[in-house]
Each structure stands twice: as C-alpha cells, then as structure tokens.
Amino acid sequence: MEYLNKIGRSRVFGWGAIVVVLVVMCLLPFVLSGGWLSSVTEMLILALAGLAVNLIVGYGGMVTFGHAGLYAVGSYAFALLELSLGVPFAIAMILAPFITAIAGAVVGWFCVRLTSHYFALLTMAFGMIIWAIINSWYSVTNGDNGLFGIPIPEMLKSIPSYYYFTLIVVTVSAIIMKVILSSPYGVILRAIRENSTRVNFLGVNVRNYKWLTFTLSAFFIGIAGALFAGFTNSVFPQFAYWTKSGEFLVVVLLGGMFSFIGPMVGSVLFVFLDKVITAYTVYWPFVLGMILILCTILFRAGIVGFISEKVLRQGDRQ
Amino acid sequence: MDLYIMQAVSGVSVGFSLFMVASGLVIIFSILQVLNIAHGAFYMVGSYLCFWVVQIILSGVPANISFPIALIAAAVLAALFGGVVELSIIRPIYKSEPLYQMILTFGLAYVIADLCRFLWGMNFYTVTMPTFLAGPLVVGNLYLPKYNVFLIGVGLFIYIALLLIFNKTKVGMILRATTTDREMMNALGWNVKWISTFAFMLGIFLASLGGALAAPMNSVGPGIDAAVLVNCFIVVVVAGFGSIGGALVSAILLGLVNSFGIIFIPRVATAIPFIFMVIVLIVRPWGLFGKPIRTW
Numbered sequence: 001m002e003y004l005n006k007i008g009r010s011r012v013f014g015w016g017a018i019v020v021v022l023v024v025m026c027l028l029p030f031v032l033s034g035g036w037l038s039s040v041t042e043m044l045i046l047a048l049a050g051l052a053v054n055l056i057v058g059y060g061g062m063v064t065f066g067h068a069g070l071y072a073v074g075s076y077a078f079a080l081l082e083l084s085l086g087v088p089f090a091i092a093m094i095l096a097p098f099i100t101a102i103a104g105a106v107v108g109w110f111c112v113r114l115t116s117h118y119f120a121l122l123t124m125a126f127g128m129i130i131w132a133i134i135n136s137w138y139s140v141t142n143g144d145n146g147l148f149g150i151p152i153p154e155m156l157k158s159i160p161s162y163y164y165f166t167l168i169v170v171t172v173s174a175i176i177m178k179v180i181l182s183s184p185y186g187v188i189l190r191a192i193r194e195n196s197t198r199v200n201f202l203g204v205n206v207r208n209y210k211w212l213t214f215t216l217s218a219f220f221i222g223i224a225g226a227l228f229a230g231f232t233n234s235v236f237p238q239f240a241y242w243t244k245s246g247e248f249l250v251v252v253l254l255g256g257m258f259s260f261i262g263p264m265v266g267s268v269l270f271v272f273l274d275k276v277i278t279a280y281t282v283y284w285p286f287v288l289g290m291i292l293i294l295c296t297i298l299f300r301a302g303i304v305g306f307i308s309e310k311v312l313r314q315g316d317r318q
Numbered sequence: 319m320d321l322y323i324m325q326a327v328s329g330v331s332v333g334f335s336l337f338m339v340a341s342g343l344v345i346i347f348s349i350l351q352v353l354n355i356a357h358g359a360f361y362m363v364g365s366y367l368c369f370w371v372v373q374i375i376l377s378g379v380p381a382n383i384s385f386p387i388a389l390i391a392a393a394v395l396a397a398l399f400g401g402v403v404e405l406s407i408i409r410p411i412y413k414s415e416p417l418y419q420m421i422l423t424f425g426l427a428y429v430i431a432d433l434c435r436f437l438w439g440m441n442f443y444t445v446t447m448p449t450f451l452a453g454p455l456v457v458g459n460l461y462l463p464k465y466n467v468f469l470i471g472v473g474l475f476i477y478i479a480l481l482l483i484f485n486k487t488k489v490g491m492i493l494r495a496t497t498t499d500r501e502m503m504n505a506l507g508w509n510v511k512w513i514s515t516f517a518f519m520l521g522i523f524l525a526s527l528g529g530a531l532a533a534p535m536n537s538v539g540p541g542i543d544a545a546v547l548v549n550c551f552i553v554v555v556v557a558g559f560g561s562i563g564g565a566l567v568s569a570i571l572l573g574l575v576n577s578f579g580i581i582f583i584p585r586v587a588t589a590i591p592f593i594f595m596v597i598v599l600i601v602r603p604w605g606l607f608g609k610p611i612r613t614w
Binding site: 297 | 414415424427544555595
C-alpha cells in the first residue's frame with residue numbers, strides 16, 4: 001500500500017499537462033463529430049462519478065456497491081424537480097446534489113459503522129432499496145418505465161453547448177475535490193485508510209471522518225447523476241441497480257485508484273473501449289471482466305499507476 | 319388459513335433452495351476469506367447445465383430419468399469448472415486486501431455470465447419438470463406443489479449432510495481448523511492451498527446444485543445470476559458470516575418474509591428483503607448468529 005501510495009503522489013501530469021488537456025478539451029467540438037462528442041460528454045460525466053467513488057475506494061479504502069443508488073438519487077431528484085415541481089433547470093441542477101448529499105448522509109451514517117465486506121454489502125443493500133423504491137413507486141417515479149422529456153434550456157440543447165456545460169461543471173467539481181483532498185482532511189483520510197486503529201488512538205473520530213467522506217462523495221455523484229439526466233433527457237431505475245456501481249468501480253480501478261486523476265483516465269478508456277469493442281463484438285462484458293481480472297492480478301495501481309511506476313523507476317536510475 | 323399455510327410452505331421451500339446457494343458462499347468465505355461475488359454466476363452455470371442436459375443431451379429420455387442425472391452432472395461439471403477458476407485466478411489473490419478480491423470476483427462474474435450468453439444465447443428456457451415431481455400433493459384441504467416439498471427435502475438433506483461432514487469427519491475437521499487458523503494449519507504441514515481449492519469446489523458444487531434445482535421452477539436465462547446473488551448476500555449478512563446453521567435460519571426467514579410480504583404489502587414487496595437486511599445490520603452489524611466484530 002505504501003509503495004502504491006508513493007506512486008499515486010508522483011506527478012506524471014503536472015500543471016502544464018493539465019492546461020494542455022483543458023485547451024484540447026475546449027477545442028474538441030471543432031474537431032469531433034456529434035457522435036464522438038456525445039461520447040466525450042459521457043466520459044466527462046463518468047469521470048466525475050469515478051472521482052466521487054474514488055473518494056470512498058481509493059482514499060477511504062472501502063468498496064462500495066451502493067453508489068449507483070446515490071447516482072440515481074441525483075438523476076431522479078433533478079428530473080422530478082423539473083418535471084413534477086416545475087423548478088427551473090439551473091436551480092434543479094444546484095439542488096439535486098444537495099438532495100443526494102442528504103441521502104448520502106443518511107445511508108452513510110449506517111454504513112460507516114461497518115468495515116470491508118460488511119460495508120460493501122450494506123452499501124449494496126441501501127442502493128438496492130433505492131432501486132426498489134424507484135422501481136415500484138409508480139405514482140411519483142413512473143416505475144420501471146422511467147421518466148422522459150426532462151426540459152433543458154434552449155441554449156444547452158445542442159451537443160457542443162451541453163458538452164461545454166458539462167466540461168465546466170466537471171472541471172470545477174474536480175478542482176473543488178482536489179482542494180479538499182489536499183487539505184489536512186485529505187491527509188487524515190489517507191491515514192485512516194492505512195491504519196484506522198492508529199488514527200483512532202490519535203484522537204481522531206474515524207467514524208465521523210468516514211461519514212463526512214461518504215456525504216461528500218454522494219454530493220459529487222449527485223452532480224454526475226443530474227448531469228447525465230440532463231444529457232439524455234431521461235432517467236431509468238437501472239441507474240440504481242448494483243451492477244451500475246460495478247461500472248464505477250471499473251472506471252476507478254482501470255485508471256488507478258491511488259491517484260487523483262486515475263478515474264478520469266479510467267473513464268476515457270472505459271467509454272472508448274465500450275464504443276470500439278461493441279463495434280466488433282457483442283461480448284463487451286467478457287472483455288470488461290477480463291480487464292478487471294488482469295488489473296487486480298497484474299496492474300493494481302491501474303493505468304496511471306503503471307505509467308507513474310515507470311517514471312519513478314527511471315527517476316531512480318538517473 | 320389454508321392460503322397462509324400454502325404460502326408458508328412455498329416461502330420455506332424458497333428458503334431452502336436459497337440456503338443451498340448461500341451455504342456455498344458461507345463455506346468459501348469462511349475458508350478462503352474471499353467474498354465470492356461470482357457466486358450468482360456459478361448458480362447460473364448450474365441452471366444452464368441442467369437445462370442443457372435435460373433438453374439437449376438427453377432430449378429423448380423421459381425427464382424422470384434425465385432430471386436426476388442432470389442435477390448431478392450440472393453440480394459436478396460446475397464444481398470442476400470452479401476448481402479450474404480457483405487454481406488459475408483466485409489463488410494469486412489470497413493475501414490481497416478484500417478490495418481487490420471483491421473486484422476480481424466481480425470481474426469473474428461478468429466473464430462467466432458472458433460465457434453463458436456465448437454458449438446459450440439470450441433466450442429464456444424452461445426445463446421439463448419430471449412427472450413424479452409435477453402437480454400438487456394433497457394433504458386434507460391443502461394443495462402443496464410436490465416440487466416445493468421436494469426442495470425442502472433436498473435442502474434438509476444437504477443441511478444434515480453438511481453438518482455431518484463438518485462435525486463428524488476428518489475432512490470436516492481439517493476444514494474447520496483451516497477456518498480457525500490458516501497459518502497454523504500451514505505450519506502443521508497441511509497444504510492449505512489445496513484445502514482452499516477443495517472448499518471452493520464444494521461451495522461451487524452447492525451453488526450450481528441450487529441453480530440446477532431451481533431450473534424447473536423458474537425459467538433459465540440471462541440476469542438470474544444478479545438476482546440470486548443479491549438474495550444470497552442478504553441471507554449471509556443477516557445470518558452473520560461463517561455460520562451454516564445461521565444461513566439456514568435466515569434463508570427460511572427471508573423466504574417467509576418474501577412470501578407473506580407479497581400478500582400483505584404488495585406495493586413494497588421488492589424492497590422488503592433489503593429493508594429486512596438493513597434492520598438486522600443496524601441492530602446487530604455482525605448478523606443474527608455471528609460473533610461481534612469491531613465496528614469502526
């Protein structure tokens with residue numbers, strides 16, 4: 001773990017690289033066709049979801065199978081605020097993450113009392129309760145038919161404009177997350193992952209820290225959920241099913257859970273592979289599963305970790 | 319009143335069928351310390367193999383003969399497959415953190431489910447019920463489906479067999495010792511790796527047997543793995559990891575909660591099992607029959 005942590009801290013992608021990536025992202029709509037631009041929008045949203053899940057998995061060291069439920073809370077909160085209560089787009093977009101954070105605080109309060117396997121299973125149970133509620137509460141959520149025709153403002157209707165909107169929201173969220181994680185709070189969080197008993201003896205209330213992390217993670221995944229609902233104009237109960245949480249885990253693991261940008265790289269790779277492989281074969285889940293198995297056995301630190309390790313080794317030699 | 323009794327019998331039989339699958343999960347968890355998220359996928363393999371033997375390999379043979387053969391063949395074949403999986407990919411991650419183990423078995427679940435899709439397609443199949451198990455068993459005013467009674471019988475048999483194996487035989491003693499202290503077993507000269515392989519195969523045997531037994535009642539098709547896995551998790555968590563007797567009790571409880579929930583509160587029926595699990599975990603995080611654990 002310590003070695004992996006070292007890899008995570010090494011700076012493969014410095015500030016220069018971040019600026020270059022952002023400039024390229026801003027220019028993409030002039031280069032890419034509509035189909036690919038939608039994929040990139042999807043990547044951005046998935047990257048945000050991955051970052052949020054990575055707060056729990058990478059920084060907290062716990063597996064969650066319940067984040068799909070919170071993602072769906074974000075989507076449905078956004079959709080229902082607009083459709084049932086007639087709240088304007090911008091306000092719904094702002095309120096949805098807060099509603100998700102409240103849901104996350106409730107769920108998290110129970111979950112953080114448990115560790116490893118029990119934590120994973122309890123988060124899954126809560127996620128599935130959310131799924132079951134959405135699936136069977138026809139009068140409000142329209143059950144398994146989902147909700148359609150979520151209105152979005154005229155100026156965001158085209159693919160490039162929604163892309164820019166997503167880019168701004170995701171970038172701002174990522175910066176906020178990075179700032180939070182660079183603070184002493186982030187350091188304590190990592191310490192808890194490495195040895196929670198010791199941190200507890202140091203007088204830190206481990207449970208409260210984990211609870212706060214869970215709530216923060218819910219807030220950010222709520223943003224991702226609301227963005228996705230606005231992107232597709234529709235929401236479905238499948239958003240909450242626990243296998244969707246697996247998708248988030250894949251994104252986190254593929255990119256590398258010990259670096260902040262790992263999930264972003266993971267989501268780019270995930271959506272790209274999804275698009276390319278499904279063009280050749282219908283057996284995309286098989287490929288995905290194989291990638292996961294290989295990652296856990298061979299590349300623990302994901303793509304970013306793998307690259308940083310190479311860089312680290314070279315640095316040692318010089 | 320009759321309705322309630324019939325509903326109870328159906329709930330109990332669902333519970334026993336779930337118990338078979340969940341007991342496999344318990345055995346694997348207590349000996350390998352790995353939470354097998356691919357367990358549902360192995361259940362699905364059992365179901366498909368049962369269908370394959372009954373409807374395709376032995377299609378000319380009456381179900382009365384082919385079904386028992388299919389049960390055994392499905393469980394044995396799936397267990398062998400499980401052995402191969404254990405040797406090739408589970409073994410390298412014994413010492414890993416639970417995080418990696420869970421993600422690995424999660425990936426494995428994807429792979430196996432897709433292999434099933436490759437072999438058997440996206441269709442839903444039905445398996446012919448053998449005539450001696452079809453139809454109702456009439457007891458007074460009660461019409462109990464024979465197959466439900468059969469499931470209860472098989473479940474009880476499996477439970478007693480497991481109990482005897484674990485408590486009365488040398489194999490059981492070795493398995494229990496491995497559960498208690500892997501390193502000491504290793505130091506005493508036992509090959510813990512092979513014991514783990516055996517335990518994994520036993521767990522998969524039970525999962526696929528459960529799948530094969532469920533095949534004539536439910537249709538066989540994609541998606542049955544995720545559904546059964548979630549139920550198994552509920553059973554295991556409610557019971558507390560590591561207790562086979564506890565798994566039996568909580569599986570039956572879950573079956574009853576489900577079958578009566580559908581009568582009394584049909585609107586929230588799908589959420590009932592999860593609410594049941596959450597309540598237990600909040601009151602007793604280590605499960606009804608587990609040992610108290612550290613909770614921070």
